[in-house]
Amino acid sequence: MSVLMRDEAQARAQFLDVQRYTIDLDLTAGEETFDSRTVIQFTALTAGDTFVELKPATLRSISLDGHALDPTDLDENRFPLTALTAGPHELRIDAAMRYSRTGEGMHRFTDPTDNETYVYTQLFLEDVQRVFAAFDQPDLKSVFALTVTAPEGWTVLGNGIAEHTGDGRWTLAPTPPVSTYLVAVAAGPWHSVTTEHAGLPFGIHCRRSLAPHLDADADEILDITRACFDRFQEKFDEPYPFDSYDQAFVPEFNAGAMENPGLVTFRDEFIYRSAVTDTERQTRGMVIAHEMAHMWFGDLVTLAWWDDIWLNESFAEYMGYQTLAEATRFTDTWVDFGVARKGWGYDADQRPSTHPVAPDPAAVPDTASAMLNFDGISYAKGASALRQLVAWLGEKDFLAGINTHFARHKFGNATLADFIDNLASATDRDVHAWADQWLRTTGVDTLTPHIGESDTTWSLTVDHHGTRPHHITVGTYDHAIDTQSGPDRLVLRDRFDIGIPQAGDVTTTRPGRRPALVVLNDNDLTYAKIRLDPDSWTTLQAGLSGIPDALTRAVVWNAARDMVRDGELAPTSYLEAARAHLPHETDLALLQGVLAFADTQVAARYITPEDRPAALATLTALTRDLIRRTEDGSRPGLRLTAVRHFIDAATQPDTIHGWLTEGTVPGGPELDPELRWRILTRLAVLGATDEQAIAAELEADPSATGQEGAARCRAALPTPEAKAAAWHAMFTDDTLSNYLFTATAQGFWQPEQTDLVTAYVPRYYLDATALAVRRGPAIADAAGRYAFPAYAIDADSLHLGDQALADDALIPTLRRKLTDQIDDLRRALTVRNAH
Numbered sequence: 001m002s003v004l005m006r007d008e009a010q011a012r013a014q015f016l017d018v019q020r021y022t023i024d025l026d027l028t029a030g031e032e033t034f035d036s037r038t039v040i041q042f043t044a045l046t047a048g049d050t051f052v053e054l055k056p057a058t059l060r061s062i063s064l065d066g067h068a069l070d071p072t073d074l075d076e077n078r079f080p081l082t083a084l085t086a087g088p089h090e091l092r093i094d095a096a097m098r099y100s101r102t103g104e105g106m107h108r109f110t111d112p113t114d115n116e117t118y119v120y121t122q123l124f125l126e127d128v129q130r131v132f133a134a135f136d137q138p139d140l141k142s143v144f145a146l147t148v149t150a151p152e153g154w155t156v157l158g159n160g161i162a163e164h165t166g167d168g169r170w171t172l173a174p175t176p177p178v179s180t181y182l183v184a185v186a187a188g189p190w191h192s193v194t195t196e197h198a199g200l201p202f203g204i205h206c207r208r209s210l211a212p213h214l215d216a217d218a219d220e221i222l223d224i225t226r227a228c229f230d231r232f233q234e235k236f237d238e239p240y241p242f243d244s245y246d247q248a249f250v251p252e253f254n255a256g257a258m259e260n261p262g263l264v265t266f267r268d269e270f271i272y273r274s275a276v277t278d279t280e281r282q283t284r285g286m287v288i289a290h291e292m293a294h295m296w297f298g299d300l301v302t303l304a305w306w307d308d309i310w311l312n313e314s315f316a317e318y319m320g321y322q323t324l325a326e327a328t329r330f331t332d333t334w335v336d337f338g339v340a341r342k343g344w345g346y347d348a349d350q351r352p353s354t355h356p357v358a359p360d361p362a363a364v365p366d367t368a369s370a371m372l373n374f375d376g377i378s379y380a381k382g383a384s385a386l387r388q389l390v391a392w393l394g395e396k397d398f399l400a401g402i403n404t405h406f407a408r409h410k411f412g413n414a415t416l417a418d419f420i421d422n423l424a425s426a427t428d429r430d431v432h433a434w435a436d437q438w439l440r441t442t443g444v445d446t447l448t449p450h451i452g453e454s455d456t457t458w459s460l461t462v463d464h465h466g467t468r469p470h471h472i473t474v475g476t477y478d479h480a481i482d483t484q485s486g487p488d489r490l491v492l493r494d495r496f497d498i499g500i501p502q503a504g505d506v507t508t509t510r511p512g513r514r515p516a517l518v519v520l521n522d523n524d525l526t527y528a529k530i531r532l533d534p535d536s537w538t539t540l541q542a543g544l545s546g547i548p549d550a551l552t553r554a555v556v557w558n559a560a561r562d563m564v565r566d567g568e569l570a571p572t573s574y575l576e577a578a579r580a581h582l583p584h585e586t587d588l589a590l591l592q593g594v595l596a597f598a599d600t601q602v603a604a605r606y607i608t609p610e611d612r613p614a615a616l617a618t619l620t621a622l623t624r625d626l627i628r629r630t631e632d633g634s635r636p637g638l639r640l641t642a643v644r645h646f647i648d649a650a651t652q653p654d655t656i657h658g659w660l661t662e663g664t665v666p667g668g669p670e671l672d673p674e675l676r677w678r679i680l681t682r683l684a685v686l687g688a689t690d691e692q693a694i695a696a697e698l699e700a701d702p703s704a705t706g707q708e709g710a711a712r713c714r715a716a717l718p719t720p721e722a723k724a725a726a727w728h729a730m731f732t733d734d735t736l737s738n739y740l741f742t743a744t745a746q747g748f749w750q751p752e753q754t755d756l757v758t759a760y761v762p763r764y765y766l767d768a769t770a771l772a773v774r775r776g777p778a779i780a781d782a783a784g785r786y787a788f789p790a791y792a793i794d795a796d797s798l799h800l801g802d803q804a805l806a807d808d809a810l811i812p813t814l815r816r817k818l819t820d821q822i823d824d825l826r827r828a829l830t831v832r833n834a835h
Contacts, residue, residue: 002075002076002077002078003126003366003367003368004053004126004136004137004366004367005365005366006305006306006307006361006364006365006366007365009137009139009305010305012050012135012137012140013137013139013140013304014045015044015045015046015048015050016042016043016044016045016050016135016140017042017043017045018040018041018042018043018135018140018141018142019041019042019043019142019143020040020041020142020143020144020145020174021038021039021040021041021132021134021142021143021144021145022038022039022041022145023036023037023038023039023132023144023145023146023147023183024036024037024038024146024147024148024149025037025131025132025146025147025148025149025185026148026149027119027148027149027150027151027154027187028149028150028151028168029096031099031108032057032098032099033057033058033096033097033098033099034096034097034099034106034119035094035095035096035097036056036093036094036095036096036097036131036132036133037092037093037094037095038091038092038093038132038133038134039090039091039092040052040090040091040092040093040133040134040135041088041089041090042088042089042091042135043087043088043089044084044085044086044087044089045086046086047083047084047085047086048084049080049081049082049083049084050080050081050084050135051078051079051080051081052078052079052081052091052093052133052134052135053077053078053079053126053128053129053133053134053135053136054074054077054079054093054095054129054132054133054134055077055097055105055129055130056074056095056096056097057095057096057097057098058095058096059071059074059079059093059094059095060094060095060096061092061093061094062079062091062092062093062094062133063091063092064081064089064090064091064092065089065090066090077129079093079133091133093132093133095133097130097131097132098130099119100130101252101735101737101738102254102737102738102775102776102778102779103122103252103253103254103738103778104122104127104130104254104776104777104778105121105122105123105127105129105130105131106119106120106121106130106131106185107119107120107121107122107250107252107253109250109251109252109704109737111207111208111209111251111703111704112702112703112704112706112707113209113702113703113704114208114209116188116189116207116208116209117188118186118187118188118189118190118207118250118251119185119186119187119188120184120185120186120187120188120248120250120253120265121183121184121185121186122253122254122255122258122265123180123181123182123183123184124181124258125181125306125367125370125371126181126367127181128180128181128183131183131185134180135180136180136181137179137180137305138179138180138181138302138303138304138305138306138413139179139302139304139305139413140179140180141177141178141179141302141411141412141413142177142178142180143174143175143176143177144159144174144175144178144183145172145174145175146158146171146172146183146185147169147170147171147172148169148170148172148185148187149168149169149170150168150170150187151168152168153189154168154187154188154189154190155187155188155189155190155192155205156170156172156185156186156187157184157185157186157187157190157203157205157246157248157263158170158172158184158185158186158262158263159172159175159178159182159183159184159242159260159261159262159263160172160173160174160175160242160243160244160262161173161201161243161244170187172185173243175242175261175262176241176242176261176411177411177412178261178299178302178411179302182259182260182261182299182302183260184258184260184261184262184263184265186205186248186250186263186265188207189207189208190205190206190207190208190248191205191206191207191208191210191211191214192204192205193205193214193215193218193222195222197225197226197229197245198229198230198233198240200240200243200244200245201244201245201246202222202225202226202244202245202246203244203245203246203247204218204221204222204225204246204247204248204249205246205247205248205249206248206249206268206271207250207251207268209703210249210268210271210273213271213272213273214249214271217271217272220281221247221284221288223328224285224288224289224324224327224328225245225247225288225292227327227328228288228289228292228323228324228327228328229245229292230327231323231326231327232292232293232295232296232319232323235323235399236296236399236402236403236406237403237406237407238296238300238403238406238407238410240295241261241295241296241299241300241410241411242261242262242295242299243262244262245262245264245292246262246263246264247263247264247266247288247291248263248264248265248266249265249266249267249268249270249271250265250266250267250268251268251704251739252704252737252738252739253265253266253267253268254267254738254778254781255267256287257287257290257291258291259291259294259295259298259299259312259316261295261299264288264291264292266287266291270284270287273672273673273674273703273705274672274673274674274675275636275640275669275672275674275675276640277588277592277636277637277640277641278588278637279336279588279589279592279637281330282324282330282333282336282589283336285324285328285330286320286321286324286330286333286336287320288324289319289320289321289323289324289327290316290317290319290320291316291320293315293316293319293320293323294312294316296406297311297312297315297316297319297402298311298312298315298316300406300410300411301405301406301409301410301412301413301414302412302413302414303413303414303415304413304414304415305361305364305415306364306367306370306373307358307359307360307361307363307364307370307416308358308414308415308416309370309373309374309378310357310358310373310377310378310382310439311358311414311416311419313374313378313379313382314357314378314379314381314382314383314385314386315382315386317341317379317380317382317383318382318383318386318387318390321333321334321336321337321383322387332550332551332587332589334524334551335550335551335554335587335589335590336589336593337380337383338524338551338554338555338558339554339557339558339589339590339593339594340589340592340593340596341379341380341383342380342384342524342527342558343380343558343561343597344375344376344379344380345376345377345379345380345381345382345384345527346376346380346381346444346529346558346562347376347565347824348375348376348377348380348381348820349376349377349381349442349443349444350443350444351819351820351823351824352819352823353372353375353816353819353820353823354377354442354443355373355377355442356377356439356440356441356442357377357378357381357382357385357438357439358416358435358439358440359373360440368811368812368813369812371777371812371813372812372813372816381527384526384527385438385439385527387525387526388438388470388471388525388526388527389423389431389434389438391471391525391526392429392434392471393423393427393429393431397423397426397427397429398423398426400426401422401423401424401425401426401427401431402422402423404422404425404426405418405419405422405423408422416435416439420432420435434469437467437468437469437502438468441467441468443466443467444466444527444528444529445464445465445466445467445468445470445527445528445529446464446465446466446528446529446530446531447462447463447464447465447470447472447500447520447521447528447529447530447531448462448463448465448531449461449462449463449518449520449531449532449533449536450462450463450533451514451518451533451535451536453513453514456511456512457509457510457511457512458509458510458512458513458514458515459507459508459509459510460474460498460507460508460509460510460518461505461506461507461508462498462500462505462506462507462520463505464500464501464503464504464505464506466528467502467503468502468528469499469500469501469502470499470500470521470526470528471497471499471500471525471526472497472498472500472520472521472522472525472526472528473495473496473497473521473522473523473525474495474496474497474498474508474518474519474520474522475492475495475517475518475519475522475523475549475552476492476493476494476495476510476515476517476518476519477490477491477492477493477515477516477517477518477519477539477547478490478491478493478515478516478517479491479516479539479543480546488542488543488545488546489543489546489548490516490517490539490543490546490547490548491548492548492549493512493515495522495523496508496510514535516535516536516539516543517536517539517540517543517547518532518533518536519532519536519552519555519556521555522551522552522555523551523552524551524554524555529559529562529566530555530558530559530562531559531563532556532559540556540577541577541580542580544556544557544577544580544581545580545581545582545584545585550586550587550589550590553585553587553590554589554590554593557590557593557594560574560577561574561597564601564602564606564831565827565831567830567831567834567835570835571602571606571607571615571831571835572607572611572615572835574597574598574602575598575602575603575615575618575619576618578594578595578598578618578619578622579618579621579622582594582595582622582626583622583625583626583629585638586635586638588637588638588641591626591638591641592641595619595623595641595645598619599619599645599648599649602615603615603616603619603649603751604751604790604791605751605790605791605793605828606828606831606832607832608832609751609754612751612752613651616649616650616651617651619645619649620646620649620650620651623642623643623645623646623649624642624646626638626639626641626642627639627642627643627646627665627667630642631667633667633668636668636669639668639669640669643665643669643675644675644678647675647678647679647682648678648682650682650686651686652686653682653683653686653688656679656682656683657679657683657688659671659679660676660679660680660683673701673703673705673706673709674705676697676701677697677701677705677706677709677712677713680693680694680697680709680713681709681712681713681716681747684713684714684716684717684718684747685716685718685750685752685753686718686752687717687718689713689717690717691714691717694710694713694714695710697709697710697713698710704739707740707743708739708740708742708743709743711729711740711743711744711747712743712744712746712747713747714726714744714747715743715744715745715746715747715748716747716748716750718750718752718753718756720756723748723756723757723760726744726747726748727748727760727763727767729744730744730745730748730771730783730787731767731768731770731771734771734774734775738778738779738782741779741782741783741786741787742782742786745782745783745786745787746786748760748787749787749788749789749790749791750791751791754791754792757789758792760789761789761792761797761800762800764787764788764789765800765801765803765804765807765818768780768783768784768787768788768814768818769804769807769809769810769814770809771783772810772811772813772814773809773811777811777813780811780813780814780817781813781814781817783814783817784813784814784816784817784818784820784821785817788817788818788821790821790824790825792825793825793828793829793832794829795829797825798822798825798826798829801818801821801822801825802822804818804822805818805819805822
């Protein structure tokens with residue numbers, strides 16, 4: 001399919017004014033296609049030619065101003081509109097469109113639990129063309145009026161209030177002017193919980209089989225929604241711009257959520273059917289807040305072209321964490337951001353595919369390249385940059401600039417230049433220079449402390465390797481002197497702010513003897529890798545868990561993580577630190593983040609295969625300590641996290657097989673579906689289960705999640721037959737949905753099975769390339785993310801990967817994923833060789 005070029009979009013935006021889409025969708029035409037009839041009212045500002053986009057199964061008819069056009073003129077996804085006269089026009093299109101199984105366009109899902117069917121749209125970035133004909137670019141905003149015919153017993157949701165007019169017909173209230181990619185429809189026999197807040201209808205929706213789980217959490221979800229809504233209303237001068245607020249939790253959703261105006265769609269894993277930790281509940285709350293922030297930044301004011309996607313995502317990411325902390329019981333959101341989210345940005349920023357937060361427009365010449373920038377830079381790094389900006393500007397001036405931005409551009413489009421100009425209007429600081437230094441540059445700065453000491457003072461010199469100015473807080477800590485605190489407890493001496501210039505180092509002198517611990521960026525307000533001086537590292541070896549503040553511990557653990565990745569700290573030393581300190585950790589986000597890195601990166605990739613059993617033994621010992629520590633039931637989240645990682649680290653099947661047989665961990669928790677499938681997956685890896693056991697578990701849990709668990713287990717079985725079947729399912733028969741493809745890929749590659757699957761490593765590159773061409777970007781993303789041979793860490797595998805990148809047949813999505821994966825492979829091999 002043809003991609004839209006930025007130059008083409010700019011020319012079309014100057015040529016057209018689009019007033020209204022009237023769209024009629026019929027979802028009763030069968031299981032493969034639905035009917036889509038569209039009327040577009042638009043004005044050509046001058047005489048000339050243009051085109052409209054659509055990707056039909058069948059284009060039945062198309063007419064312009066009452067004159068029939070030839071459907072065979074459709075060229076891939078473009079229909080030419082030639083010799084337009086200046087003035088108003090009406091375009092009518094009647095087409096049959098295909099349902100999707102990959103989460104793109106109109107996705108169709110039949111729930112294996114009760115055989116009920118659901119459909120929903122995901123139109124970002126250019127998938128509106130899979131649902132209806134459109135002038136598909138973000139700066140051609142229009143009013144959208146939809147009617148939908150659905151099977152009896154279904155409910156239809158959309159951007160505006162939906163009215164059931166009988167006989168399966170639903171009319172959605174016309175939208176204000178919005179971009180094409182933000183139109184949304186979700187239809188099916190939804191289970192709904194509705195209420196009213198601030199004079200608007202609010203609703204949360206899920207498929208019927210998840211109804212008990214939604215009902216159990218409805219109060220929490222709606223409380224967070226109301227609290228964040230009220231907080232945004234306080235922050236922003238512009239009132240909420242749409243007529244309702246629905247949140248639909250939909251199956252097989254590729255992203256975390258999508259900010260459709262008035263109808264936010266979420267992956268329905270956020271409706272928890274098994275036990276979760278409070279940090280996971282906090283994550284759900286953050287996503288709710290993130291998507292709500294988009295109602296203003298992204299929906300009310302929208303980017304003009306995709307080079308400014310960071311404006312949407314960085315703002316919503318920052319506001320999601322900040323507003324959740326201000327408005328709800330989840331007051332420590334920035335700890336989770338620091339230990340779990342920020343590393344996503346650091347990692348992305350050190351790969352060959354790095355790009356500025358705000359890339360040069362020339363670097364995003366078309367829609368295919370735009371898709372590649374939805375990464376840790378546009379989200380985590382961008383949010384970190386905004387957090388640093390707020391620390392520098394002050395929140396009052398920051399919000400004043402944001403509100404000016406909304407007032408000037410509401411229901412329109414804006415660029416980076418507009419955003420910076422509006423911020424600059426609220427402050428005397430040089431925001432334009434800040435933007436050049438922070439938003440137009442790549443890479444991660446590194447800040448390294450050097451400590452000097454005299455009789456009455458100590459000095460701190462910060463070695464700045466990088467190009468950005470930083471405003472940071474330095475925290476200093478001493479050993480506790482009261483015996484009740486324990487021998488390795490640390491107490492805060494003081495915190496002080498320093499400014500680090502764009503170039504050069506900075507030295508500060510402080511009274512007294514040097515502290516036992518000096519932590520740069522103590523409250524994590526900047527984006528930079530932090531190093532520790534030797535004496536501070538010595539203090540931390542005994543006292544890391546004795547630091548009183550969780551956010552400071554997050555900064556320190558991130559420093560250790562970066563040192564491992566940079567080859568400056570042995571992976572075994574990281575595991576030893578985790579073994580020593582995680583049994584005493586009280587913050588759930590920290591425990592989850594550190595254990596995840598220790599398990600999925602250190603033990604699985606940075607440790608050699610010969611040393612992996614010892615690494616897993618270390619993880620088993622520390623998680624066993626945590627399980628013992630939480631026997632009194634006082635910290636269920638800590639205990640659940642420990643149980644999960646004990647299962648994942650098991651090298652012998654006896655204990656976890658016993659848990660599965662008994663249906664419980666001694667002392668709790670009882671095994672819910674998530675834990676049962678987790679154990680069965682690990683038993684499959686170890687060769688301690690078989691197809692009969694997997695089939696029996698699937699019979700007991702025939703849900704969509706159960707189907708995914710079974711696919712994961714079958715692919716993990718250590719037999720040539722199981723691997724061949726999984727490979728065929730992924731790369732040959734093309735019938736797996738996006739979620740079943742992902743589950744199969746997750747099971748296929750295992751660190752313990754590298755010899756068994758060696759022959760598949762060279763096959764991967766050829767088969768993934770062909771698969772991506774056949775099935776498109778969503779499956780290409782899954783193939784690059786989950787089906788990559790991540791545990792084949794050797795020079796031969798690296799050479800194969802480098803060769804594959806030279807293949808011109810790679811579509812952009814897969815090329816980007818392979819570029820990142822191969823760089824991560826190179827880094828893992830370097831870390832192994834360094835120690």
